[in-house]
Amino acid sequence: MKLRTYFVLANAVSIAVLLICLFISYSEMLLTQAQFVWLASVTGVVGLFSVFLHFILTKPIEKSLRLLTDETRQIAAGTFNAEVPLIGPSEFQTLARQFNDMSANLQASFERIRSAEQNRRELVANVSHDLRTPLASIQSYVEALQDEVVVKDDYTFKQYLATIQLETVRLAGLIHDLFELSRLEAGAEPFEPEPCDLDSLILQKLQSVALTIEQKRLHVDVSIPDRMPPVNIMPFKIQRVFANLLENAIRHSPDGGKLTICAEPHREHFIQVSIKDEGEGIPHGQQAAIFDRFYRIDPSRSRQSGGAGLGLAIAKSIIRLHRGDIGVESEAGGGSRFWFTLPVYSKPS
Structure with a gap:
């Protein structure tokens, strides 16, 4: 039995019981035949009208439930992009709204699963x-x-x-x-930061690649404020990030080119470090994927010349571990500027 039929039938039974009780009461009131017929007719019409009104008012409830049922079938079939209209009583509208939110969350979850599966296949390949x-x-x-x-x-x-x-x-x-x-x-890397001066970290890495810079006749311009506050980092990890970006900049810089290294305050309680080169640049359509695992701008590059394509992915994960941001600004033929942000160290109160 459908819910709407059940509601109407329950209403009809209750009205019938009420009418019977009224008719019995009328018969005991010493009414004239005309008065009895009149009262009985009015009571009957009111009872029928109540059943009809109940039948009309339960239609939106039935429609809401039918739409929800249809959507659950679509979800069971693997379709999550449909949406239930917000109709019927407020409680059913709330239910429909929550159902739509659930459907959207399921769609997003399955998109993430599909993306993860695709990434897994690409990773294996x-x-x-x-x-x-x-x-x-x-x-x-x-x-x-x-x-x-x-x-x-x-x-x-x-x-x-x-x-x-x-x-x-x-x-x-x-x-x-x-x-x-x-x-x-996987979030399995322990985060044990300590206060560190960025200028010493940058200078140490520059000294380690001084021979390569000299061989390519690169001009290096370093801009660091005199009173740079210490940052709250794991020095070895951040040194790897800076080393990766610096070595990439050196590799892609033309002989006799210029490297610009800058550290400056960025937003509240953050320091931004940037490395700019005069290389071939990165096409705008490829910049969003530059930090993906195994991504290479030129797929034909071998490991000898271009690496395995993991350095920037590792750098991104390390910066996120430090709750910072990392990005690139570049134009094809106009060089690239890689940057990342790190939190300023604050003494515990």
Whole structure:
């Protein structure tokens, strides 16, 4: 039995019981026949009108329930983009509104699941590709050594061993990067910040790449305020972020180009660090994906020249661990400016 039929039938039964009681009461009131007929007629008409009115007023309730039922069928079938109209009594409108919110949340959840599955497939494909190349190289050189192809040539023999060692180091680096990135994204990396002066961290890294800068004849302009407040960071992690951005800027800068490194206050209780180069720049359509895992602007670049595509993804996760932001401003042919923000250290009260 439908709910609306149940409501109307219940109303009709209650009205019928009431009419019977009224008719019995009328018969005991010593009314004339005309008075009895008149009262009975009015009571009957009022009872029928009540049943009809109940039938009309329950229609919006039935429609609301029917629409909700149809939407639950669509959700069961995997469709989440439909929306229930807000009709009927206020309680049913509230139910419909909450149902729409639930449907939207389910849609967003399944989109995230689909995206995660797609990312997982891409991750497996990229990892397989980046592992296959050095493994194939190691295998070929080992087979050559086993076949004693170069055993009589001491120079070539040492070259083969050096190549095997280099490829092994690259494999270890890729595995380490994957492990670190997985820990950062899973929230398993402990956050133990301490006060640190950014100027010393920046200068230390510049000293470590001084030879590369000299070889490319780069001009480096560093702008840091004299009284820069300390930041609340894990120095080793932030040094890795800065090193990644600096090495990328050096790699993409033309010989004789200019690097601009700047640290300045940014918003309240934050410091922004930026590195600007005069390289080829990044097309606007690719800037949103530049911090994705294994993303390369030029997919043809090998690991030797462009890395595995994990450095910026790790940098993004480290900055987020510090509750900061990271981004890039660039134009094709106009250089790039990478920046990140870090919280200022405040003494515990």
